[in-house]
Amino acid sequence: MTPVRLALLLLGVCGVAAWQLTVIPPSLMQMTVGPVLAPAAIVAALTVVALLYGLSAWRGRQVDLSQEAGQEALPGSTTRMLSLLGGGVAFIALVIPLGFVLPGTLCGMCIARAFDAPFNGKSLLICGLIAGVFWFVFARLLGVGLGPALPWLF
């Protein structure tokens, strides 16, 4: 990813937003300002600043902190990011069938893996403890609805 590609991505977002503007149903009520005006103004303004950003990036005036000395990514960056995102996907896929603690543990292990901790028993133990304690504090003590800790308990 570079600032120019980011600008293209932003313009893509503006395009999708502009398409969504066209599918807003017209208001059945007679009003001074309808439901489209403010979003249309925002999309127009965002398009202008995204274009300006793209132009500035094309001229090489926008920054990518990863290009600065001491900030560049070390080898394995994609694997580490995928590991972290994989933790999120695992949580989403498993939280309904398995309750909070097991998916929370797996999610924690994937995140620890993204920070170079091995995927082993120690990681399982620590992340299990983290997920279990958070479930107890949030769900039991504070009454936040996290669902059951484990599918066969509570």
Place this chain on the structure above:
Amino acid sequence: MEAFDALMGGFAIALQPTTLLWGFVGCFIGTLVGVLPGIGPALTIALLLPLTYHVPATSMFVMFAGIYYGAAYGGSTTSILLNTPGESAAVVTALEGNKMARNGRAGQALATAAIGSFVAGTIGTLALTFFAPLVVDAALAFGPAEYFSLMVLSLVAVSAVLGNSMLRGLVALGLGLLLGMVGIDLQTGQPRFTFGRPELLDGIEVTVAAVGLFAVGEALYLAWQGRETKTGEVMKLSGSLWMSKQDWARSWKAWLRGAFFGFPIGAMPAGGAELPTLLSYYTEKKLSKHPEEFGHGAIEGVAGPEAANNAAAAGVLMPLLTLGIPTSATAAIMLSAFEGYGIQTGPQLLSQQGGLVWTLIASLYIGNVILLILNLPLVSLWVKLLKIPPPWLYAGIIVISTAGVYGAGNSVFNVGLLFVFGLLGYLMRRFDFPAAPLIVGLILAPMAEQSMRQALTISQGEWSTFFTRPLSGSLMAVAALLLIVPPLWKQWRHLQAR
């Protein structure tokens, strides 16, 4: 006198054991998040928003205030002992504080930071107590046009003044405003930007956006870099925590000057805490009798900026409590918490929810005392926290973030959105886009649209109402100047340099 009586009423509630306990918990959590890297007050308050359904409003806001103040206190510990500021406003503290720690004076650096924070926090809270009713009186004259203009000014100021680039600030603001439009239009009932997904009809939860950007985004960036696998070098807590007579003599004026920089600038839209801490640092450097010590561990260079930081924290609460205008990401999330309780913010807040506001202000005084007690004796505990290995620290942060978002509505869709915002946060971090304009835009967009529509309905569709009404027009003019003057100034300096 009326304010004083109301404040005493606030103290009566804030000193009740349950409220006091929530305040203590808030101060403790706040110091903790101030100390820990990768987690700040905005993220913490966002994570605790699901609790708003279970805890009375007064207790919750007292806790939030404790977190807010506590984070400002706690940030100094990492700056001094680790040379890694826990939050942006503590960057300046690291300049001299870490040097003092390396010279074996970590104890004195922590002490002047904590006592300075207490002094300035108290001065800031006093100013809030006595100026807030005056601002409310003035704001009661505001109509929808003035409110819209004030919001435009806040949005422009947050985007154009904060961060390293106005253009990137405006892009972030545009994205925030666009995201704020997602959901059902409250006046016509028409869905906007929902892609046919029923989960988006209620709009995008502030918690999801804030936690995704701040927690998941930061973790993704650090994981991508791969440089955060070991804890940094934590300086030993050497030397006594007691300040010498000379340390006191060199600190007290810096505390007062810091407070006088911090509060007014913090109260301005986009004033924030970074500018007053920098101003305080350079003022102390200029006024010091020992300018040669700056860069090598001058105590004034810790005392002034820390005081400015805490006074600014009180200042930021002023527009939030009196006008309902958030000027930072944390204030924006606190505003969202008010909405969660169905409390209408703005000038009416003080008259309709006077008990809550004065209890909150009273709790700030109490919080300052709690934090002074918490910070110094428990400093060795905070130091131990700095030694948590990053894999377990970030596993904890992301699991608690996921739990917070999932717990708010048992929605796996929102958890997915959390990670999408995480990716956005990663890109924003990497390409140096500020996050505050996005969060403030997300929260203010529906409110600004509402005010705009009301103003246009009253004026029968006349757009000139925003420019011809004196107060509204003045606010718009200031917003325009904020947009135009900085690039012109930059251009002029560029030409001068040639």
